[in-house]
Amino acid sequence: MEWFVEDLQRRGVEWVSTLCGHGLDPFFHAARQAGLTLVDLRNEQSAAYVADAWGRLRRTPGVCAVSSGVAVANAMAGVLNAHMDGSPMLLLSGSADITTLGRGAFQDLDQVDLVRPVTKHSRLIDHPSRILHLLDEAWTAATAGPPGPVHLMFPMDVQKAAVTRYELVHAHRTQGQPGPAPDVAPIARALAASKRPLLIAGSGVYYSGQGKALLGFAGEFQIPVQTPIWDRGIADRDHASFAGVVGAASGGPKLLAESDCVVLAGAISDYRLGYLEGIAGVHRQDSGWDKIASAYRLAGGAPHTEWMGQVRRQQGEFAAALESRAASQMRGDRLHSRQVVQVLEETLSEDAVLIIDGGSVGQWAHQLLSQRRYPGHWLTCGRSGVVGYGLAGAMAARLAYPDRPVVLLSGDGAFTFNVAELECAARQRLSFVAIVADDQSWGITQSGHIRQFGQPISTQLGPIRFDLLAESLGATGVKVESVDALRTELGSAIRSGAVTVLHVPIAGGNPS
Ligand SMILES: Cc1ncc(C[n+]2csc(CCOP(=O)(O)OP(=O)(O)O)c2C)c(N)n1
Numbered sequence: 001m002e003w004f005v006e007d008l009q010r011r012g013v014e015w016v017s018t019l020c021g022h023g024l025d026p027f028f029h030a031a032r033q034a035g036l037t038l039v040d041l042r043n044e045q046s047a048a049y050v051a052d053a054w055g056r057l058r059r060t061p062g063v064c065a066v067s068s069g070v071a072v073a074n075a076m077a078g079v080l081n082a083h084m085d086g087s088p089m090l091l092l093s094g095s096a097d098i099t100t101l102g103r104g105a106f107q108d109l110d111q112v113d114l115v116r117p118v119t120k121h122s123r124l125i126d127h128p129s130r131i132l133h134l135l136d137e138a139w140t141a142a143t144a145g146p147p148g149p150v151h152l153m154f155p156m157d158v159q160k161a162a163v164t165r166y167e168l169v170h171a172h173r174t175q176g177q178p179g180p181a182p183d184v185a186p187i188a189r190a191l192a193a194s195k196r197p198l199l200i201a202g203s204g205v206y207y208s209g210q211g212k213a214l215l216g217f218a219g220e221f222q223i224p225v226q227t228p229i230w231d232r233g234i235a236d237r238d239h240a241s242f243a244g245v246v247g248a249a250s251g252g253p254k255l256l257a258e259s260d261c262v263v264l265a266g267a268i269s270d271y272r273l274g275y276l277e278g279i280a281g282v283h284r285q286d287s288g289w290d291k292i293a294s295a296y297r298l299a300g301g302a303p304h305t306e307w308m309g310q311v312r313r314q315q316g317e318f319a320a321a322l323e324s325r326a327a328s329q330m331r332g333d334r335l336h337s338r339q340v341v342q343v344l345e346e347t348l349s350e351d352a353v354l355i356i357d358g359g360s361v362g363q364w365a366h367q368l369l370s371q372r373r374y375p376g377h378w379l380t381c382g383r384s385g386v387v388g389y390g391l392a393g394a395m396a397a398r399l400a401y402p403d404r405p406v407v408l409l410s411g412d413g414a415f416t417f418n419v420a421e422l423e424c425a426a427r428q429r430l431s432f433v434a435i436v437a438d439d440q441s442w443g444i445t446q447s448g449h450i451r452q453f454g455q456p457i458s459t460q461l462g463p464i465r466f467d468l469l470a471e472s473l474g475a476t477g478v479k480v481e482s483v484d485a486l487r488t489e490l491g492s493a494i495r496s497g498a499v500t501v502l503h504v505p506i507a508g509g510n511p512s
């Protein structure tokens with residue numbers, strides 16, 4: 001077991017998220033002995049979300065270790081999230097002795113098969129001498145090409161077996177030949193010839209580290225860039241060409257239908273882009289963005305000043321429509337999501353990590369905050385569209401960025417999925433500020449029901465004093481009922497370095 005833990009550390013792993021269970025006891029002991037931090041949570045769902053969120057923020061696998069049986073089923077939520085978003089993650093699960101598997105062992109379950117459909121690689125560690133070899137195989141699968149989650153199941157007798165350095169089987173690494181350089185000429189020609197080009201930059205560009213090059217090119221030639229909502233962002237700062245998130249309920253300025261040359265870069269054509277149905281002139285270019293500028297010049301390409309101006313005008317109209325929609329929903333007695341987002345806009349520094357979890361409030365945040373930037377250090381649910389990952393996401397963000405402000409903006413429904421994690425965060429000093437925008441409903445779903453059926457169905461929630469709940473879990477809780485109070489409390493909570501929950505009752509309402 002020591003070899004395995006040492007190898008994880010050699011790969012840069014500093015912590016493992018977990019919920020204990022005897023199925024992994026030898027691993028826990030070895031981790032403790034080696035000084036590998038164990039971050040404990042109260043639900044394997046959160047433990048897996050922590051690893052997934054780390055992978056999405058840091059682009060290296062987050063590691064989550066859970067026991068056996070239902071523990072693995074619980075962790076599936078986070079693994080599935082990583083699978084749908086394509087983020088690197090390693091799930092370790094324990095089990096009874098390999099000799100007893102399938103014979104009715106305690107928590108006997110074919111975890112390898114259970115997890116396989118939502119991982120790039122799922123394997124049983126079937127012999128102590130193969131632990132490093134199999135770890136290498138899994139790690140490579142998680143990180144090579146498009147990243148994704150992987151799983152290793154570690155039976156108890158294999159964990160306990162003593163194995164000498166000489167018995168270890170090592171992976172044979174052959175140095176791969178570099179592939180041919182991507183041909184950027186056709187895409188450069190198409191972009192240069194078009195009147196209204198549009199780059200759709202998806203998570204693939206973020207993970208391959210091409211975001212800066214793509215934005216540099218787009219900025220120089222005034223080509224608008226949009227990112228599918230919930231994909232990883234590449235615009236860490238306000239950018240001259242970044243034109244917001246696109247898709248799903250969020251809308252965004254509708255540039256797709258108007259463009260005569262859409263280039264998918266590390267993005268997939270899915271529901272968020274309406275499967276690109278009826279869109280003409282769709283191209284794909286996942287790499288080579290650092291080489292495209294000269295090819296574009298060669299093809300006679302010029303800056304698309306007029307089109308960019310039109311895009312900015314459309315964005316302005318979109319923003320104005322948003323403001324009037326917000327104004328129509330404002331009530332005197334409660335804050336509105338628009339005002340909460342306004343305070344975030346004023347308060348968040350460029351490097352602050354914002355985590356968005358929730359329905360309507362999440363849509364407001366996306367539409368209002370992402371018009372000029374959508375930073376890679378912000379975290380959203382990802383392509384799965386999940387709610388309830390936010391507290392784990394905030395803990396992961398604190399692990400990933402020990403010195404930055406970390407702020408979670410959550411709906412009241414999303415917040416309660418795993419609310420007890422506040423205790424784990426406070427105890428383990430993984431600090432952040434959570435703003436709970438409380439409309440006492442599964443708001444976005446409720447509006448959908450009212451629109452379709454004229455009434456809500458199972459979407460009303462009761463009152464919770466989130467400030468008092470937070471206090472009972474060892475965090476700081478403050479009820480906030482005005483914009484001024486929110487401004488003051490958010491600022492001081494960020495400075496305090498404590499886990500703080502700001503309970504903000506809001507009037508509900510969707511941006512679209
Ligand atoms: C795991 C999961 N369950 C259910 C949903 C469906 N869903 C999407 S948004 C939403 C409502 C979220 O409510 P809340 O967090 O209070 O945010 P609000 O819409 O009220 O702002 C629900 C239930 C989901 N996306 N993920």
Ligand SMILES: [Mg+2]
Pocket residue numbers: 411412413437438439440441442443
């Ligand atoms: Mg709500």
